[in-house]
Amino acid sequence: MTTSTPDADVLRIGNASGFYGDRFDALRDMLTGGPLDVVTGDYLAELTMLILGRDRQKNPASGYAKTFLRQLEEGLGLAHERGVKIVANAGGLNPAGLADAVRELAGRVGVPVRVAHVEGDDLLTADRRWGEGVLTANAYLGGAGIAACLRAGADVVVTGRVTDAALVTGPAAAHFGWDATDLDALAGAVVAGHVLECGTQATGGNYAFFREHDAHHAYHAHTLRRPGFPLAELHADGSAVITKHPGTGGIVDIGTVTAQLLYETGGARYAGPDVTARLDTVRLTQDGPDRVRITGVRGEPPPPTLKVGLNRIGGWRNEIVFVLTGLDIDAKADLVKVQVADAFARADQAPEYVRWELARTDRADADTEETASALLRLVVRDSDPDAVGRTVSGAAVELALGSYPGFHVTAPPGKGAPYGVFEAAYVGAAEVPHTAVLPDDTRVPVPTPVCTKKLEPVPEPQLPDPLPVRTTRRAPLGLLVGARSGDKGGDANVGVWVRTDDAWRWLAHALTVDLFRQLLPETADLTVTRHVLPNLKALNFTVQGLLGEGVAARARFDPQAKALGEWLRSRHADIPEVLLP
Numbered sequence: 001m002t003t004s005t006p007d008a009d010v011l012r013i014g015n016a017s018g019f020y021g022d023r024f025d026a027l028r029d030m031l032t033g034g035p036l037d038v039v040t041g042d043y044l045a046e047l048t049m050l051i052l053g054r055d056r057q058k059n060p061a062s063g064y065a066k067t068f069l070r071q072l073e074e075g076l077g078l079a080h081e082r083g084v085k086i087v088a089n090a091g092g093l094n095p096a097g098l099a100d101a102v103r104e105l106a107g108r109v110g111v112p113v114r115v116a117h118v119e120g121d122d123l124l125t126a127d128r129r130w131g132e133g134v135l136t137a138n139a140y141l142g143g144a145g146i147a148a149c150l151r152a153g154a155d156v157v158v159t160g161r162v163t164d165a166a167l168v169t170g171p172a173a174a175h176f177g178w179d180a181t182d183l184d185a186l187a188g189a190v191v192a193g194h195v196l197e198c199g200t201q202a203t204g205g206n207y208a209f210f211r212e213h214d215a216h217h218a219y220h221a222h223t224l225r226r227p228g229f230p231l232a233e234l235h236a237d238g239s240a241v242i243t244k245h246p247g248t249g250g251i252v253d254i255g256t257v258t259a260q261l262l263y264e265t266g267g268a269r270y271a272g273p274d275v276t277a278r279l280d281t282v283r284l285t286q287d288g289p290d291r292v293r294i295t296g297v298r299g300e301p302p303p304p305t306l307k308v309g310l311n312r313i314g315g316w317r318n319e320i321v322f323v324l325t326g327l328d329i330d331a332k333a334d335l336v337k338v339q340v341a342d343a344f345a346r347a348d349q350a351p352e353y354v355r356w357e358l359a360r361t362d363r364a365d366a367d368t369e370e371t372a373s374a375l376l377r378l379v380v381r382d383s384d385p386d387a388v389g390r391t392v393s394g395a396a397v398e399l400a401l402g403s404y405p406g407f408h409v410t411a412p413p414g415k416g417a418p419y420g421v422f423e424a425a426y427v428g429a430a431e432v433p434h435t436a437v438l439p440d441d442t443r444v445p446v447p448t449p450v451c452t453k454k455l456e457p458v459p460e461p462q463l464p465d466p467l468p469v470r471t472t473r474r475a476p477l478g479l480l481v482g483a484r485s486g487d488k489g490g491d492a493n494v495g496v497w498v499r500t501d502d503a504w505r506w507l508a509h510a511l512t513v514d515l516f517r518q519l520l521p522e523t524a525d526l527t528v529t530r531h532v533l534p535n536l537k538a539l540n541f542t543v544q545g546l547l548g549e550g551v552a553a554r555a556r557f558d559p560q561a562k563a564l565g566e567w568l569r570s571r572h573a574d575i576p577e578v579l580l581p
Contacts, residue, residue: 011175013168014231014245015191016477017041018199020048020065026199026229027075031084033245036231037175039079040066040167041088041174042197046489046550049161050311050420052092053135063093064158069101076102076111078153087146087167091158093136094234095119096437098158114439116149118159120432120446123308130425133312137425139432140307142273143189144180145446146170148436152444159310168232169274176236180274180449187277187299188238190270193568194241195260195294200227201484202242202260202416203250206562208482213284224250239295241287252290255482255499258536262495264486266542267531268458273306273429273449278460280533296535304452305426314549315381318351320396321410322376326361329374332404332542336376339403343395349387351380357557375410377557381419388416422489422550460532467505469576477519478569480579481507485565492561493545494568497538503579504537510573516541519571520564 014036016027020043030039043065056063069092079086091098099117112320124130125139138161148172149157155168172178172189180186195202204210204224228248233241241408242257244250261282268280283296288509324332344350357377366372378396380388393413400407434446476498480503485494494516498507517524525545546564547556558564 009235011038011172011216011234012036013038013040013171013234014572015040015196015199015229017040017043018197019043020051020067022199024067024071027071028078029081029248030229030231030245031075031078033228033248034083036084038085038087038171040171040196041086041090042164043068043090044092044161044200045418046311046422049092049136049138049309050422052313057135057558058091061094061097063363064095064098064101065090065092068098069105072102072105076106076237077109080111080113085150085154085171086156087150087171088157089162089167091117091160093122093138095158095160099437107529112154113155115150115158115564116152116159116439117153117437118145118149118162118435119436119437120145121161123427123432125166125505130310131312133314134310135313135420136309136311138309139273139427141311141432141434142166142169142271143173143570144301145434145436146275147174148444148446149438150174152436152438152440152442153179163272163274164197165190165272166257166274168193172234172293176216178439180451183299183301184297185236185238185276185299186275188240188294188297189234190272190275190277190299191261191279191294191297192232192234192240192242192283194265194270195257196230198234198260198263199229200250201263202230202256203227203244203252204256206484207256207259208484208565209255210351210476214535216474223530238297239293240517242292242294243290251293254284254292255287255497256483256508257292257294258497258538259482259484259495260337261536262493262497262538262540263484264488264493266493266529266540267496268346268533269300269455271303271455273310274301276453276455277533280461280535283535301451301453302429302449303455304429306429306432308425308427310423310425310469312421312423313418315383315419316385316388316416317379317381317419318392318414318416320378320392320413321379322378323373323402323406323408323410324376325369325373325406329358329360333374333376336399339399340378340395343398345389345392347395349384351382351387351392351393353381355379359557373570385416390415392416420550424489428518461534463508463532464505464534466509467502467576469506471577472574473577473580474572475575475580476570477573478566480575483565483569485561485563487547487550487560489550490545491541493540494543494561494565495538495540496568497536498567499537501537504534506576506579507537507539508534511539513541515573516568519568519573522546
């Protein structure tokens, strides 16, 4: 049996979930794969909160991640045997209910564990107006409540909406005795927590240069077929080593860690309720195979406000995908658009929002029907379900024998479904009743940080001297540049990085906002901000409004901007030949 060895100098924190629905057996793998002191689980994305909000409407006793309980049927005993603490935000909208369910489970399986929870983030019933149709209103709490629970002897701590990094800052503060004034140490833990939070994205998952690792490692235990989950070895000064259990798949190197550091972040100041971490101070060094050391992280006081995530039902939507095969694709698309528009004009209730998107997935002289076909996507939205239901399905069905040759759709038209909208609001930290509910049911108010600092952008740092360029070649950016992208409400971010000093001397000057907009025409009319992170040889671009009202509204083909970075890497630019392979 593998057990954890307590070490006052090192705290080993592993992550076993990056989202609600992640690999089910990851908790068991983390508990049995090697030494560990704390195992965390991140279950709450913006979309997840909406899903849990709808669950709570149907059953007020629900509102938490049920998968977590199923994982604990085996994991609770394993953690107890090994002396590993469990910290997860699976409580969602009902952390008290989940804590009770964990206690019931512990009694049923005969594991004597002390369970605590953190609450106060749920502001839906607070004395304020959030707007029409809001289902959830949750403040992003820090790790101080988690730390209070662990200091009181909790073996399992479940929370509602905390920041993803709080799952690491809380245990680290409890273990090392940090308080709110240990800003640099807390900032280091925030950075480590951000690397861990998305699970296997730190160990080679979704990694831009994945083919290079496959070239060096034949398909065996160390490939990307099944990446292992990451863990951090934290030290009292806030420095950390990112690694994974021995023998697990994937890879941990400076590139995989850089990619995750850029994911869903923005400028140099990464603000949170515990501390504002300066991402421009992060230094990464390879510390051996599958080991990356994080040092130098500086921290500043957190802002005086907390972010509140609001989810509401925005209306109803429907979607139909028409398949256009063979010749005259554009003419076929034009015909069906006109026919549907005529049908809407005759309807009593036509949808307010109508969007068409033609994806030319077809190719000439194709040897399969599928590769000879293009996809024409119709998306409609309205506040009235009838306007996106019978009106739309009737318009599509009635065209079946009277439209373009080869008419068919990918799925029968349905009634439509409600969609959600995510918004962010901000409230004073002192207005949020952050509370640690200890294993003995004692309720401990968590104090608001005394020292705060209003968040301000960091001036662009001095760029390196430009790379002398003699000849260039038109080539995909991705031959040289890595990227990772994601969403924050209706905004998207694209982080890009390179791996050599010469490549950085070129990238820092070449990839301007203007070139970014040229390469990604969808961003041409949107506000794009460029952030420079020299220590990481990286640029981070934020694009305001690209995703409309957020992932749940599904206004865009890629509603979470997951592949926006890969689109950028596929675009061609004039790259110095000396940098190309």
